[in-house]
Amino acid sequence: MIRSIATVSIGGALDEKLRTIAAAGFDAVEIFENDFTCFDGPARDVGRMCSDLGLRICALQPFRDFEGMPEPQRRLAFRRAEKKFDLMQELGTDLLLVCSNVSPLSLGGIDRAADDFRELGERAAARGLRVGFEALAWGRHVNDYRDAWEIVRRADHPSIGLILDSFHTLAPGFPVGPIRAIPADRIFLVQLADAPQLDLDVLSWSRHFRCFPGQGNLPVADFMQAIDATGYGGPLSLEIFNDQFRAQSTREVAIDGMRSLQLIGRDGATGNAVPALRARSSVSDVAFVEFAVDQTHAVGLARLLGELGFRLTGYHRSKAVERWSQGAINLLINSSENSFARSHYTTHGSGVCALALGVDDVATMMSRADALQATTFRQPVGPDEMTIPAIRGVGGSLLYFLEPGSENWDVDFTAVASEGDAGFLDHIDHISQSMRFEDMLSWEQFYAALFDVQRSPQLEISDPLGLVKSQVLQNRNGSLRLVLNASTASQTMSSRFLSEFFGAGVQHIAFACDDIFKAVSAMRAAGATFLNIPDNYYDDIDSRYELAPDLLRSMKENGILYDRDDEGEFFQVYTHAFDERFFFEIVERRKYRGFGAPNAGIRLAAQTREARSRTMPRSG
Numbered sequence: 001m002i003r004s005i006a007t008v009s010i011g012g013a014l015d016e017k018l019r020t021i022a023a024a025g026f027d028a029v030e031i032f033e034n035d036f037t038c039f040d041g042p043a044r045d046v047g048r049m050c051s052d053l054g055l056r057i058c059a060l061q062p063f064r065d066f067e068g069m070p071e072p073q074r075r076l077a078f079r080r081a082e083k084k085f086d087l088m089q090e091l092g093t094d095l096l097l098v099c100s101n102v103s104p105l106s107l108g109g110i111d112r113a114a115d116d117f118r119e120l121g122e123r124a125a126a127r128g129l130r131v132g133f134e135a136l137a138w139g140r141h142v143n144d145y146r147d148a149w150e151i152v153r154r155a156d157h158p159s160i161g162l163i164l165d166s167f168h169t170l171a172p173g174f175p176v177g178p179i180r181a182i183p184a185d186r187i188f189l190v191q192l193a194d195a196p197q198l199d200l201d202v203l204s205w206s207r208h209f210r211c212f213p214g215q216g217n218l219p220v221a222d223f224m225q226a227i228d229a230t231g232y233g234g235p236l237s238l239e240i241f242n243d244q245f246r247a248q249s250t251r252e253v254a255i256d257g258m259r260s261l262q263l264i265g266r267d268g269a270t271g272n273a274v275p276a277l278r279a280r281s282s283v284s285d286v287a288f289v290e291f292a293v294d295q296t297h298a299v300g301l302a303r304l305l306g307e308l309g310f311r312l313t314g315y316h317r318s319k320a321v322e323r324w325s326q327g328a329i330n331l332l333i334n335s336s337e338n339s340f341a342r343s344h345y346t347t348h349g350s351g352v353c354a355l356a357l358g359v360d361d362v363a364t365m366m367s368r369a370d371a372l373q374a375t376t377f378r379q380p381v382g383p384d385e386m387t388i389p390a391i392r393g394v395g396g397s398l399l400y401f402l403e404p405g406s407e408n409w410d411v412d413f414t415a416v417a418s419e420g421d422a423g424f425l426d427h428i429d430h431i432s433q434s435m436r437f438e439d440m441l442s443w444e445q446f447y448a449a450l451f452d453v454q455r456s457p458q459l460e461i462s463d464p465l466g467l468v469k470s471q472v473l474q475n476r477n478g479s480l481r482l483v484l485n486a487s488t489a490s491q492t493m494s495s496r497f498l499s500e501f502f503g504a505g506v507q508h509i510a511f512a513c514d515d516i517f518k519a520v521s522a523m524r525a526a527g528a529t530f531l532n533i534p535d536n537y538y539d540d541i542d543s544r545y546e547l548a549p550d551l552l553r554s555m556k557e558n559g560i561l562y563d564r565d566d567e568g569e570f571f572q573v574y575t576h577a578f579d580e581r582f583f584f585e586i587v588e589r590r591k592y593r594g595f596g597a598p599n600a601g602i603r604l605a606a607q608t609r610e611a612r613s614r615t616m617p618r619s620g
């Protein structure tokens with residue numbers, strides 16, 4: 001596969017774009033003409049820059065409003081084309097992308113267009129150049145690739161071919177089947193883009209909401225299968241019009257793009273060697289969660305965990321790290337100085353600095369992470385301590401990988417004899433992370449690229465101060481469930497988390513138990529308190545569901561929230577925020593598969609109330 005990207009897809013000046021694109025491992029670029037026009041330097045320099053960087057220029061684009069023009073516009077269009085041929089020769093590319101005419105002056109007629117292309121083909125051939133025709137979904141006369149192909153077929157010229165773009169094919173819902181019958185040598189370029197399902201005019205949808213394959217909802221895989229069936233072996237070029245992408249770190253966007261092509265995974269000759277991807281290794285569990293705190297907060301966190309039924313089960317042999325356990329849950333409280341945890345604490349305050357995931361094969365996991373350009377991390381360890389392979393995750397936190405069996409991470413801990421845990425909480429149900437809205441697609445792709453997780457449909461949750469987008473990623477057996485949250489409104493819980501925590505990170509962790517009523521009453525007896533839920537909520541629940549009065553009373557007394565789906569029932573309760581940063585949730589699932597989304601607004605309102613009462617002096 002020749003991996004390409006259009007320069008329009010990322011931000012920066014043309015020379016920066018090219019360096020970033022090459023560094024991410026692409027073989028080729030489509031030069032977007034606007035990027036060249038804005039660039040202060042001759043075309044030859046751009047061509048040389050590309051060849052020095054090992055990038056082939058697979059096309060210059062777009063050339064607009066060409067076919068079907070009446071005179072005098074027709075003559076002018078040919079003159080314009082000759083100028084662009086000059087430019088192409090200086091750049092060192094042989095392909096010009098012509099997108100279908102949108103001009104109100106243009107005339108329809110397949111043969112008229114075919115005649116124009118035949119003549120353009122003659123002129124291109126005289127210079128050893130080629131022209132590809134692409135149907136824009138909003139083209140005035142040609143908006144369907146099947147019509148563009150008919151024009152190319154009738155032009156019947158070796159220098160005239162077809163350009164296929166997954167967005168223009170899939171967004172209007174055209175069938176991909178007919179692609180299979182197009183001879184591969186007539187397809188000059190394939191452009192790839194995905195997009196979220198939106199009820200929007202197709203032009204705005206295309207210009208602002210395109211995303212990398214796999215990040216949206218279009219059936220790009222079906223499109224690729226049809227392309228494969230033709231035997232096409234030319235460049236696959238990402239062409240993403242998205243204002244957010246251009247506003248982000250160009251390096252990260254380029255790497256996300258490369259990952260999307262790696263995940264599409266068509267083999268073939270590549271110039272810049274991109275290592276092959278090893279299979280995803282499956283995640284068996286969250287082996288531990290590590291909290292970074294200072295000494296004072298270490299005491300407070302230990303107290304909270306104790307109230308929730310956790311027991312101290314180990315001290316690290318050489319660092320100020322405690323292990324607290326319950327059921328299959330292990331939490332580390334790290335207050336050691338001169339450590340990764342301390343630098344995380346210094347930047348973010350109290351919070352989760354690392355998650356350790358059990359995977360079936362760590363070497364495979366790290367090799368895949370490496371090939372996908374994840375940042376690997378190793379921290380200095382004391383004598384005889386094991387090194388745990390890790391990569392950078394959300395907000396600069398770490399993801400450690402551990403294999404079950406072999407060498408156990410807890411060899412570094414001296415066991416503490418305790419009276420045994422309270423035994424209420426069984427395992428981690430899910431972990432919720434907040435991040436910048438602009439970074440959400442990138443992290444979704446990160447998790448989906450590394451782990452065998454599926455995306456559930458995205459939800460919108462109403463916070464008292466704005467909307468929050470929420471995306472669940474989970475594997476088949478539920479041993480890894482992640483909830484990503486982000487908001488564009490600056491004062492939502494999710495956004496305030498970012499400003500107060502100085503970055504993205506874990507906002508809450510949910511623990512699963514078998515009997516939430518028993519668990520919560522024991523926790524209360526041990527001193528735990530939970531988020532206060534208004535009576536109005538319980539009146540509403542009562543009106544919606546016919547719950548036994550005892551059950552409802554018990555929920556109300558304990559601040560337990562309720563939801564129901566086709567499969568079962570769900571109970572959830574929240575702790576207060578620890579150090580105003582993160583909180584815990586306790587859940588009981590009775591065959592229920594969701595995450596209590598209908599209650600999220602209630603929870604957010606309650607948390608907002610609590611946060612306000614902390615910051616505002618009481619009146620009277």
Ligand SMILES: O=C(O)c1ccc(O)c(O)c1
Binds near residue numbers: 062097099136168207
């Ligand atoms: O939005 C556009 O104008 C435009 C231009 C060139 C393309 O290849 C394309 O898919 C869209």
Ligand SMILES: [Mg+2]
Binds near residue numbers: 165
């Ligand atoms: Mg296109």
